[in-house]
Amino acid sequence: MPRQDPIGPEFYVPLGTAESISTIAFYLAAVLSIAVLLIDNASQPHLYETVQATFAVSVVAFFLSSIVIRTYFAVRAHSNRVADFVSNAFSVPLVPSPSEGYYNTTATEPYLRMGASVLENTLFTKSILRRMLRFERTRICFYVFAWLCAALNRTTDLEVLAVIAQVLFSEELVSRWIRMEWLRSRVERLYDDLYALIQSTTNFETKEFRARVVEGLIRYETSKAQAGLSLSTRLFKKLDADLSRQWTALSSQLGIGSSSATGP
Template sequence: MSLSIDKALNPLVYDAVVVLFVLAVVALFVVGLFLRLYLTPRADDRRRQDFFTSACNVNLTPETTVGYYNNELTKPIDRIAAQLFENSFFSKNIALSMVKFERAKVAVYAILWLVAVLNRSTDLGWIAAAAQAVFSEQILSKWFRLEWLRMRFERTFDDM
């Protein structure tokens, strides 16, 4: 947005937009760290507790899922194996469906960026902004991480 505002004609609007942009970037950074360093590990811990609660029939959490694990096995080691197989199957399929959307999104962004780069009349500021969008944590890196996760899920499922 700041690229489309002439700093010489509207210095106050330009400054306000730049400040809002910087605040948005910092806010996204803080939210990303909060998610990765606080919420995600807590969710992972709760999933593991629920997994072993179901497998060993021991209450490790105050809330247990109902109907999530649906095998009828009684020995804990057998239940763990069945639950792991079930988790790997669904994780593999969910990741595969998610990665299809990410592939399409990355392709659209990459094509738009290449068009901007190859068009000689495109302002360098727009090319830099587009590069920042394409190579940001939310587009290319997110796609790479999802592909990596999908491959790990597939390998785990195949090993099972």
């Protein structure tokens, strides 16, 4: 079956664009917040005013973009993905253009299809997060080391040091890394739980199995929502082939089948 995913281009591409704009605004504000402290207002008043105005605009742009992402772009994308997910599990079109070939299981029982799809999503998500964390951990270590060096240097201006600390411990740096570590831990635990559930269940029509599958779906979606992170599209494309092979082997082992690649 050819893979068609209308949800990605229609909802996740705009989300990615909005997040890129927000990131640019954050780093611009971070650089300008330090530049303002280094420019002498008395000797360079015009440059100082220009930097101050640009800094104010970038701060407002970052604030507004973050709010719009959280309340519109992210909610819209995640809601449509969940609706598409349920459409696939129960063969009921809850979205105008359901995806085809995006979820990989040949199981026919709706709740087993749902459990298999969540298991597949957790496989992709935890693998992509592990790769994303390589960069995040390196970046945080570098920034923390640089900040400590500046803090231990007696010649460093305290105002500059305070601004750097504010940037470092913001939503975009340390907070983002902590949320990424937390999400990875949650998804890995859910992956193990779902694997054990499907492997140990012989009757997939029991109320207990169905309840645990629904609970697994809720855990997965609420964890992503609480973390407020988007997975790297670049890493997904890079890891897609290898993770698809892993999923094929895993689904065959569990007897739930697979057909083509999918993603988180």
